[in-house]
Amino acid sequence: MSSQTNLTLKQWNLEDFDIGRPLGKGKFGSVYLAREKQMKYIVALKILFKSQLLKSNVAHQLIREIEIQCHLNHPNILKMYNYFTDNKKIYLILEYALGGELYKVLQDNGKFSEKTAGRYVYQVADALNYCHSKDVIHRDIKPENILIGANGELKLADFGWSVHAPSSKRQTMCGTMDYLPPEMVNGAAHDKRVDYWAVGVLTYEFLVGNPPFESSSQNDTYSNIRHVRYSFPNHVSKDPQDLIRKLLVLNPDNRLDFEGVMNHFWVQKMKEN
Numbered sequence: 001m002s003s004q005t006n007l008t009l010k011q012w013n014l015e016d017f018d019i020g021r022p023l024g025k026g027k028f029g030s031v032y033l034a035r036e037k038q039m040k041y042i043v044a045l046k047i048l049f050k051s052q053l054l055k056s057n058v059a060h061q062l063i064r065e066i067e068i069q070c071h072l073n074h075p076n077i078l079k080m081y082n083y084f085t086d087n088k089k090i091y092l093i094l095e096y097a098l099g100g101e102l103y104k105v106l107q108d109n110g111k112f113s114e115k116t117a118g119r120y121v122y123q124v125a126d127a128l129n130y131c132h133s134k135d136v137i138h139r140d141i142k143p144e145n146i147l148i149g150a151n152g153e154l155k156l157a158d159f160g161w162s163v164h165a166p167s168s169k170r171q172t173m174c175g176t177m178d179y180l181p182p183e184m185v186n187g188a189a190h191d192k193r194v195d196y197w198a199v200g201v202l203t204y205e206f207l208v209g210n211p212p213f214e215s216s217s218q219n220d221t222y223s224n225i226r227h228v229r230y231s232f233p234n235h236v237s238k239d240p241q242d243l244i245r246k247l248l249v250l251n252p253d254n255r256l257d258f259e260g261v262m263n264h265f266w267v268q269k270m271k272e273n
Contacts, residue, residue: 007036017034017036021033028056032045045094047091049088066092069159072134079094102146102154118240124156128156136159138159141179145157179197181194181252185222196258199247200247203240203243
């Protein structure tokens with residue numbers, strides 16, 4: 001039996017792990033590097049406080065995250081192997097992403113080359129296409145929620161906002177302001193096509209270094225989104241502009257889907273280079 005299979009099947013407790021350095025801190029707890037004692041398998045252990053989750057009324061969101069992420073199996077999605085609880089805390093056993101946070105890498109670089117951006121866009125579209133095939137909408141795609149694996153591949157993480165959606169249209173406002181599509185800004189029902197829009201915003205941010213609708217005030221950002229008002233700096237070439245324009249479309253019916261993104265001539269060219 002592989003150590004990965006073992007991780008998903010066993011009943012765990014904290015004694016099974018050596019806890020290492022902190023990898024990150026969030027509102028509800030922290031993530032630590034950890035090693036499973038028997039198989040010496042390296043994981044990321046996300047430790048959350050029940051009291052804080054209940055106080056902030058997000059316990060249901062966490063349960064949803066666990067239900068969703070445990071069942072997703074894709075090379076560009078961070079694997080959640082298992083979870084366990086004690087009186088005060090919930091522990092999520094996650095795949096360790098050696099390359100850290102994409103957001104930090106983007107900040108350090110300012111922006112990405114077309115080659116890197118195109119390769120990354122393909123991986124994100126592939127992962128989200130897989131999610132949609134399982135009736136999962138992510139709804140919170142942004143660089144902060146993407147990690148980098150040991151071989152430089154992207155890993156979608158943070159499924160806290162995502163929703164298992166056979167019932168298709170929902171009406172809650174979620175996600176990050178700069179990445180919200182017009183239908184969510186307008187409080188209208190939305191479906192999986194919010195993720196198409198988000199990949200358009202992400203592609204722009206990869207190439208430019210900031211999102212397209214960013215403004216000094218929330219109202220201006222919302223207005224920009226509602227009117228799909230943005231422009232390209234001179235260094236962004238026509239090919240990626242074509243992809244972004246096909247994703248940042250007011251009417252969700254007219255947005256390019258993920259098969260279209262993966263097969264887009266620019267993405268294919270960058271992927272093969």
